[in-house]
Amino acid sequence: MEKEINALPRRQFLGNVSKAGILGSLAAFLPGSSSAEVLKSFTAIPEDGHVFLTKPYLQLPSADGMTIRWVTNKLCYSWIEYGEGNNLNLKAHNVTDGLVDAHNRINFVKLKDLKPGTKYSYRVLSKEITDFQPYSLKYGETISSETYSFSTPKANPEAVSWLILNDIHDRPASIPHLLKLNNEDYDYVFFNGDIFDFQKDEQQIIDHMLNPSTDVFASTKPFMFVRGNHETRGKFSRELKDYFSTKNDKGYFAYQWGPVFNIVLDTGEDKPDDHPVYAGIVDFDGYRKEQAKWLEEIMKSSAYKKAKFRVVMMHIPLYHSGDWHGPMHCRELFAPLFKKYKADIVISGHTHTYGVWPPSAEHPYPVIIGGGPQEGKRTLIKVKADSKTLDLVMLKDDGSEVGKYSLKSS
Template sequence: MEKNSKNNRRTFLKDVAKASALTATVGLVSTSTALANNESDLVVSNNNEHTFLTFPYLQNLTSNSVDVMFITNNKAYSWVEFGISNLTQKAHTVSDGFVTAYNRINCIRLNNLEPNTTYKYKVVSKEIIEFKPYDLKYGTKIKSDEFTLKTPKLDEDEVSCVIFNDIHDRPYSFGDLLKVNNRPFDFAIMNGDMFDYEEDEAQIIRNLLTPCASLFANNKPFIMLRGNHETRGKFRSELKNYFSYPTNEYFFSFTKGPVHLTLLDTGEDKPDDDDEYSGIVDFDAFRVKQALWFEKEMQKPECKSAKYKVVFMHIPPYHSGDWHGTLHCRKVFSPLFEKYKIDLVIAGHTHRHGVHLPSKDHSYPIIIGGGPKKGNRTITNLIANKDKLEVKMIDDSGKQVGEYIVTG
């Protein structure tokens, strides 16, 4: 059976406006357009009726595939309907012969897509109200509104992305920064510390997924790179369930256009045996593991042939004081950055934006984004083609506060 949730729409709109300031954002997907249609509006339900808790949000977009993620409040069987002109194709997740069902967090891959093509899609979910060995019963069926995505060209000659860092549980900052930035981009990178710490799913939905999916992520993908604050809180180990990574690791690399991008997880900023961690972290070994992996990645043909090599990491190896995390990143990563001639490192963590030019300490430039407070927030743009790679940092007033250009 299908339900109409029209009566709850106002409540949801008020909640979104209050939490994310989406209604103040211009030049982006509007909340009213992005909300689901009358078959099942996206609402926060007070009576346990089956609803979507998030808009769909995109991960891992390539020229022939994409992961569509969304969350429902009740366990269900969910799928994606998609196509170029009409929604004639259906995708769901299959593992070990089972169609994934009786779950809430959905990650559904659309395969065999055409490059450089716009697709329409919607997400559908049927609540499972009883799951016995020979007796499965469905409840409410809900459908989202129709969204679009565009696959990139097979051989891209340019790339553009925006980088957020150190939002620290201030969801309105995404809309504020995109509003003043007003530049086109292919995808976004969350360069750590989107949260102060993780307590529960509601926090992840409220402070990241709702603002991003409503503003852009139902149409353009984002990458969630963990910062030191994402390693804290009782929900820390659950965080990965809400995102899709190419190898299911927090660190990975890929090539877009002329740029080879490497994303590193720099872990915590204090020693592993610090009293604050109560003996339940091991980030020194985790960073060493990544350094060994990084060296192998740099020797791959796709990296060697890339015109530019850019590293994203939350804790920079320099210009971040002398805490353990900075010093250990310097020890294990910086020699490799020198050895493989990295063109650029983009970081956060310090809450002090700056463009740090090559020096006697590091031959590569380090770009560090700003902090979470109004007046100190920044958004960073990376645009690259065969002629140059350009980075521009904009503060929350719209003023450019940093720039660096790498030419071929």
């Protein structure tokens, strides 16, 4: 049976929620529980039927591809119907090691071999799997989203524009509020950490980030995300990455869009690894050292050296952020590289005090720090660049300008 669902229901969900495909084998860890009971305790169960828990959201944009993600409340086989312009004449699903992705709730499909600078329409579909035996699979209801569209970037765009939010801290209304301050076209949104206070369950990710984002942009324009220190906390922090796509599936990554080469660093926690609150189960020092080795190799690349502008985005700033272990360790590892390989600008958050610091003896590049999360301290950072100029403007949540910086290409 197929059913067209164009409106995403807003319901109260029962119990805790979890990553895709919590399997019945978990019952072994809960004596006296059946696999069905364990699955139910982890999964959001709406009052009726098979529904989308999120609208589709766009990830990993490129001139020839786009990744589309969405979450359902039932275990499914999912796919995308898409095509150029207003067409929906093509179908795509994800294949891993010869197996089509199925029997999962967190869905993603990578659209490949797209044309640069081209508009595409798409809709997502999910067919419930009601019974999955070794030699017998039974399907239930199929649900379909409404039709959305996006445009791929040009192969070598002359310009790029993006918006940056940071330190939302579980205040979902801030996302549409800040984005609506922008009245210019843009290519994508970047979330620069601490969108949450800590990670407790799937419903928090849906209600406090994914749904507020798809309500205003994320089904038609892509976003990227890097953790802040608060996203490393809580019982669901290790599942957080299952809801986002990043280059090479890493928390840190680099990409080029037109004249700008971007480096994204995952700065980890701000306290030492041996702090009692971490109970011996973190190693952010090692993780930052891993990134420093990777960073130097990236900065040696010809793409980095030839780019008109080199931008670093990282949640914890190296400077103007106190002397806790995290900022100081980031400074020790990354600051010499930023100086040696001539980063042009570093954009951060974390301190909840917005500011623009021009180059100095400490840092030979401007340091931009976004504000938040309280009303009156929230900021939207707007960046646009072409081959000659990079302009950054920071707006406070009342729309007033509270900082700006411009760079000229050499």
